[in-house]
Amino acid sequence: xxxxxxxxxxxxxxxxxxxxxxxxxxxxxxxxxxxxxxxxxxxxxxxxxxxxxxxxxxxxxxxxxxxxxxxxxxxxxxxxxxxxxxxxxxxxxxxxxxxxxxxxxxxxxxxxxxxxxxxxxxxxxxxxxxxxxxxxxxxxxxxxxxxxxxxxxxxxxxxxxxxxxxxxxxxxxxxxxxxxxxxxxxxxxxxxxxxxxxxxxxxxxxxxxxxxxxxxxxxxxxxxxxxxxxxxxxxxxxxxxxxxxxxxxxxxxxxxxxxxxxxxxxxxxxxxxxxxxxxxxxxxxxxxxxxxxxxxxxxxxxxxxxxxxxxxxxxxxxxxxxxxxxxxxxxxxxxxxxxxxxxxxxxxxxxxxxxxxxxxxxxxxxxxxxxxxxxxxxxxxxxxxxxxxxxxxxxxxxxxxxxxxxxxxxxxxxxxxxxxxxxxxxxxxxxxxxxxxxxxxxxxxxxxxxxxxxxxxxxxxxxxxxxxxxxxxxxxx
Numbered sequence: 001x002x003x004x005x006x007x008x009x010x011x012x013x014x015x016x017x018x019x020x021x022x023x024x025x026x027x028x029x030x031x032x033x034x035x036x037x038x039x040x041x042x043x044x045x046x047x048x049x050x051x052x053x054x055x056x057x058x059x060x061x062x063x064x065x066x067x068x069x070x071x072x073x074x075x076x077x078x079x080x081x082x083x084x085x086x087x088x089x090x091x092x093x094x095x096x097x098x099x100x101x102x103x104x105x106x107x108x109x110x111x112x113x114x115x116x117x118x119x120x121x122x123x124x125x126x127x128x129x130x131x132x133x134x135x136x137x138x139x140x141x142x143x144x145x146x147x148x149x150x151x152x153x154x155x156x157x158x159x160x161x162x163x164x165x166x167x168x169x170x171x172x173x174x175x176x177x178x179x180x181x182x183x184x185x186x187x188x189x190x191x192x193x194x195x196x197x198x199x200x201x202x203x204x205x206x207x208x209x210x211x212x213x214x215x216x217x218x219x220x221x222x223x224x225x226x227x228x229x230x231x232x233x234x235x236x237x238x239x240x241x242x243x244x245x246x247x248x249x250x251x252x253x254x255x256x257x258x259x260x261x262x263x264x265x266x267x268x269x270x271x272x273x274x275x276x277x278x279x280x281x282x283x284x285x286x287x288x289x290x291x292x293x294x295x296x297x298x299x300x301x302x303x304x305x306x307x308x309x310x311x312x313x314x315x316x317x318x319x320x321x322x323x324x325x326x327x328x329x330x331x332x333x334x335x336x337x338x339x340x341x342x343x344x345x346x347x348x349x350x351x352x353x354x355x356x357x358x359x360x361x362x363x364x365x366x367x368x369x370x371x372x373x374x375x376x377x378x379x380x381x382x383x384x385x386x387x388x389x390x391x392x393x394x395x396x397x398x399x400x401x402x403x404x405x406x407x408x409x410x411x412x413x414x415x416x417x418x419x420x421x422x423x424x425x426x427x428x429x430x431x432x433x434x435x436x437x438x439x440x441x442x443x444x445x446x447x448x449x450x451x452x453x454x455x456x457x458x459x460x461x462x463x464x465x466x467x468x469x470x471x472x473x474x475x476x477x
Contacts, residue, residue, distance in 0.1 A: 036202045037160035042195050043107035048275045049172035050188040066402030068119045069275050073395035075127025077388045083132025084384030091212035092140045097203045102129035104199030110192035135387040138367050143213050146235035147372045155311025155364035162360045165300035169293025176289050247381035258432040260389035262425050268393025269421035272401045299353040303360030310361040320369035328426035330358030332419040339412045
């Protein structure tokens with residue numbers, strides 16, 4: 001049985017004119033931002049592959065690696081809110097240019113680390129410089145897309161993370177294997193150099209090709225801008241929203257902190273899996289670094305397909321809460337199945353693929369829901385605050401996971417830890433966020449109005465030559 005809000009599904013936004021408009025916006029915005037996020041995510045997670053070789057050439061153990069992987073998010077946490085508030089003031093183009101150029105330089109500088117302290121410092125700076133990119137883009141989408149269309153848009157944008165995870169394995173594995181020793185550099189040094197510099201070029205392209213808001217877009221006609229404004233006027237939300245107010249008023253809303261904790265649990269679990277997946281696959285008896293990358297690509301390919309389809313389904317039925325809960329349940333069940341299939345490489349890869357469908361799909365649904373909950377006046381700071389507090393999860397969880405692995409000598413217990421984080425995240429969201437009781441009624445009104453509009457147009461055409469009194473009586477019937 002579908003949720004009550006499903007019946008309306010905002011038919012007015014599914015007209016040919018609206019579909020054409022949003023298709024035009026999609027092609028202008030999403031490809032470039034998708035590629036930019038792919039590079040950002042690659043620079044964030046390639047440490048998971050580099051550490052397989054770094055621990056052989058540098059004085060690093062699992063605990064040093066876990067702390068270095070997590071400290072990125074401390075810098076991210078400290079600067080995310082200021083970055084998004086600045087974006088609202090100076091615009092997305094300037095903000096994204098600054099972010100991407102600086103993070104590209106920091107990502108490439110990872111090739112020069114030689115001590116744990118240098119490793120921690122550069123990872124921290126990478127988090128500082130990249131802070132604001134993800135919540136900035138989510139905020140940017142709220143300028144261009146009404147809430148009913150954000151599920152699939154955010155899922156498509158966030159598919160960058162899963163697409164990169166498909167590519168990252170073979171790409172990182174081949175660089176580590178085949179460039180090791182080239183030019184007197186280790187493979188992990190080439191890895192950071194080759195994957196860090198593209199961010200500089202993309203930052204310049206974002207600045208040159210995007211506009212801050214729809215009203216400044218020369219590539220939209222006046223009629224298209226008016227149609228977009230009309231779409232926002234007719235926008236409806238699936239959940240009960242935060243009361244309208246400023247960023248300062250939002251800080252007093254306890255649900256903002258509940259959402260932050262939900263995201264902390266989700267992100268902590270997800271990045272623990274991201275950072276330790278190569279090590280997990282290696283523990284299944286796969287020793288060749290290139291093959292580790294190839295096997296890691298399989299679950300992520302399943303995740304790309306799953307997250308886009310689930311995001312589209314969530315938009316179609318205009319429902320977020322139960323979709324999110326289902327995704328984290330899929331993630332937990334898939335990981336549990338993986339623990340039951342230890343020693344069976346094929347079965348473990350299949351179970352992990354099922355888990356990654358849920359893992360990849362949960363975050364876009366969370367931010368679609370969050371963007372609906374926050375009022376317009378609080379969206380910039382609210383999205384950044386929830387994102388930054390949530391990023392404390394992966395600042396802590398990789399270290400905890402490293403200690404669990406070190407203390408037990410078995411990856412199974414770390415999987416139990418991750419499963420618990422996912423389940424708790426889903427339960428907390430369901431208990432804290434409620435469905436907008438007025439949405440179903442509004443959806444019904446929207447459907448009635450749309451039907452009346454179509455019928456009245458048909459009536460006008462069919463009685464166009466009749467006297468005025470007959471036309472009026474026809475409309476009343």
